[in-house]
Amino acid sequence: MKNSGESDDPRRRVLIQALTLGLFGLPAAARAQIFGSSPKKLPDTQSFYRISGDVRVNGEPATLQTRVEAGDRVETGANSEAIFIVGTQSMILRSNAHLVIESPSGRVAGFVIGGLRVLQGALLSVSRDSRMQIVTPTATVGIRGTGFYIDANPEQTYFCTCYGVTDIAANLDEESKDSVTATHHDRPLYIIKDAAPGKNIRPAPFINHTDQELMLIETLVGRTPPFVFPGTQYGAPRRDY
Secondary structure, three states: OOOOOOOOOHHHHHHHHHHHOOHHHOOHHHHHHHHOOOOOOOOOOOOEEEEEOOEEEOOEEOOOOOOOOEOOEEEEOOOOEEEEEEOOEEEEEOOOOEEEEEOOOOOOOEOOOOEEEEEEEEEEEEOOOOEEEEEOOOEEEEEEEEEEEEEEOOOEEEEEEEEEEEEEEEOOEEEEEEEEEEOOOOOOEEEEOOOOOOOOEEEOOOOOOOHHHHHHHHHHOOOOOOOOOOOOOOOOOOOOO
16 A cells, blocks of 8 residues: 555656655746746636646536536546636546536535535545535535545545544445544545445545645635645655554
8 A cells, every 4th residue: 555655647756756855946937947837826717727648527528727616526537636616616636537526405506515416436625614515425424624634436435534533334334434623634534345344444544635635725725724834844744544
């Protein structure tokens, strides 16, 4: 199993290394050479910050001019990644992922998210002062203004409450429920589907996402993470799981 600093995607390795070196402190021109654009709050007219490889919205190839709204479907191919925002929610969607962005009840489209369905793949996301529900093949998670990382497949879901409060339930076992209040990746979990009643939520390690990435996507919506760390020295929580 890879630790939090490792990645199968060379594009993501470059991004993490750049962020770890403190490149947010470099001049805008230097940052733009690495990131494609200088990390800052995106304008209201722009959804995508970065597109790598095969990224599609509602089945059509995405560009930096493509808008993403509630009701849309976002998919990534192999060795691909999308960094984008919808309203006040900012996201990194990893390779081979399928995400459905649901509208609030009674609304057809817009930039207010009602919920997320992560059918497969990994998503890092941040939101503030918003409540929603995330559904995967094995888990349902209630979000209460949270930074989170989720990696879903038909057999299990990995879920890290990076900060904030979440309510987690196994889809096929009404006895497996948990609530997590986290300030800094305090209690990642696996949610599986075939254990005994009450045993389908288990402790997990911290894997495959970083504070630097959280800093990036919070920046895209004009915020900062609710923790402080020395950017040139730090890449993961200093605790064992």
